[in-house]
Amino acid sequence: MTSNTFNLRRGHQFFGLGFGLGLSPKAPGTVGTFAALPFIFMTMSYPLWLQLVFALVISVFGIWACGKTADDLGVHDHPAIVWDEVAGFYITMIGAALNWQTLLVGFLLFRFFDIAKPGPIRMLDKRLHGGLGIMADDILAGICSLICLQALIKVGYLPGL
Template sequence: MNNKRLFNLKRPHQFFGLGFGTGLAPIAPGTFGTLAALPFIFITMHYPLWLQIVFAVVISVFGIWACGKTADDLGVHDHPAIVWDEVAGYYITMIGTALSWQTLLVGFLLFRFFDIVKPGPIRVLDKRAHGGFGIMIDDVLAGIFSLICLQALIKVGLLPF
């Protein structure tokens, strides 16, 4: 069956699961989906750290539902167009970070690296977890790994702030 006929951005879970439509990009949908996190990052990064963490938890838990339901609609577990997990992962990467083009770029590159390469526990979770949780958990973990690396680069002075 042609999955393109199953995409329907008028359905709320698909609108979010497909990253506001960015997951429908003909090439590199995960990369475009990652960029869909930018409005959330710009809006919330001046909030207290605890509120950024709460927001990350909320968008991640919400993503379990949205991604799982979208995957059910498409009949494909973790279809490439499902990118809300990338939105959550990149958002997590940027928690507590002072924004500059350097931190945004390095955070983006770190997150894409961990999301694509899936080292160690990320790969294990990606293979073992299923449903909406399975779609989300590897990107959440990639976001946490990226957050740690980004903060380390900042602390040792390799990035401004």
């Protein structure tokens, strides 16, 4: 049964819609990406292995929450569903120093890969369905952004830890 209505009192929609940020009338994916910031600030001082585990947890949880929210709305990947952006931006920032430069560049890199969907990211977006389909392209966009961000840190264009 689909209702095509949002209900933030339903837990899966609260998270799937990025705490409500995905309901932004303009650029919901970009605005929803900011819902990752509390998780980034909360965990970036943790050991790398724990950041990776956390990324896995929010990604697997997102498959369920986004899939269930999409079912509620009757739309495969409604623009308001932004937990995939939360996971993707979180993945981008794994192992990075927390400062305005890395946050800004990480954000821009992730939004680029998420919007442009080059190569395999576009393939995942078109071929997978359900919650996995919603999440997979953003997870890969996050991984591509992570690689680029870490490369910029490694060569000294951005401050490291």
